[in-house]
Amino acid sequence: MKPVFTVTKGLIPVDTSYCPGCTHGVAHRLIMEVLEERGQLGNTIGVAPIGCSIVAHEFMNVDMCESAHGRAPAVASGIRRVHPNKVVFTYQGDGDLASIGMCEIIHAAARGEKFSTFFINNGIYGMTGGQMAPTTLIGQKATTAQEGRTKEQAGMPIKVCELLAQLDGAVYIERVALDTPAHIRAAKKAVQRAFDVQEKGLGFSLVEFISTCPTNWGLTPPESLKWIKEKVIPYYPLGVYKNPEEV
């Protein structure tokens, strides 16, 4: 009998440390499936961030290193100088990329670094237990915004795709979501395009994944998916923010 589905060799067959209903596992799988389909599993170097996914290297079956908080784009820039012909990516959460690592991501994008960044936006600090992130929505509760984030006290959430799309070095920027099968299929296409852009040496590529954090949102997994549809996507519109003609 011909199998209709096999788990990608890009994932190490172990249980992940992620919570039930968290979409890190979906994002991991999409990236690794695409790398396997491209025949690049043995030719790839990934950078894990600080955050829940610091242990991504325990699940992603490629050479990887950890990085200090926010510094993954600088680390990947160093890797790229030594290995100009490998596939290089960073995998970063919203605290890592959009708060402490904003300087590094902006400059990597501005330099047109030829690596891809997969940006997990779940609107909260997961690993440290639910503090306000730079992407936390107005009104959304967090342990450091217990009555909900207000514009007056904490300012407005940061829209990373819109921000980075202003930079000439950033050539492919897309925001996708992991809340529905259709969105997940679209997300996989975005991962493919990011690696296409990298392979062609066109410049910096980033895919933002609107993701869940049921544990720290205080919602069930189904409620979390509903929250994405009703609250998150209206503020963070899905779509391609920058796309080179060649891809």
Added chain:
Amino acid sequence: MSEKVLMKGNEAFAEAAMRGGCAFYFGYPITPQSEIPEYISRELPKRGGKFLQAESELGAVNMAYGAGASGGVVFISSSSPGISLMQEGMSFLCSAEVPAVILNVSRGGPGVGGIQPGQADYYQVTRGGGNGDYHIPVFAPARIQEAVDLLYEAPAIAEKYRNPVMVLADGMLGQMMEPIILPEQKPFITSEEIAVKKPWAISGSAKGHRSVVKSLRMQPEVLEAHVNHLFEGYAKMEQELVRWKSEGLEDAEIVFVAFGTLARLCNETIELLAEKGIKAGIIRPVSLWPFPYKAFDAIGPKTKVVISAELSMGQMITDVKLAVNGKVPVKLINRTGGSVPTSIEVRDKAMAILEALK
């Protein structure tokens, strides 16, 4: 081929690190070492290496970590406030056992301080600065030629122990010119060699196994075992990397302890004291960590005082007191904030100290 040239310190440092095999440099401008990224940006690409101006010292040290974890031989440089920013990365490099060559052309502090020579980073570079249990070997040259020789050797030391190595020069050495002999260019490591010689490096798992370079160890017993493993390496470094130069200790009344620029100045002071009939000697630590405690065994019975001469409010004196261990008084002669004493000023202060002890 070796060649004799007249070079500015900073440019000679850059040349030596490249000739020692450093093929990757990441840096951010800061006085008094900006000639280093300038020189390397021009010279390194000609030799097949890569230069990248970082967005900050945080960026630079983390680029170095990425390149070093990838198997590249890496050089970074900065000056005191920039080194402060790099400390996060230095702790991470040590934890992840990634080699790198770091040059600190130090200046006065604290804070942004000034841009004139200083030695007030002694505690920072010998005691950590970053978090956690780690050490970085630190070598303090007194002449440009010595800095060249140390920076030429540093990549091999860093690779041998899989740990960063620091050379601590000061702004005086960086900005002055001296005739030097440059050693010959060592070949840069190739991608093929990385896969074979550095199986731990992240270079793509097609090499036959998967590599992970990491720092996180959540289980206390696992982290403890890792730190113990690191300290086996530090114990070896303490045995193998301790270096110093001493002169005239046998019958010295005064023994100076000084490193870098101030050691040169103390050599002049020793001649000035001899003219006054006072015999003085010097211990010059070349390695600040590991500190040459055993150099002090050679201090003779005629010594009345050991003087730590420093361009700081007195930091190395902590190690000098540990080394002397109460056998004779330990005193400080110092200037700070970028001020450098004259040899006559040091002589007069030393004579006053000796007089007060009588």
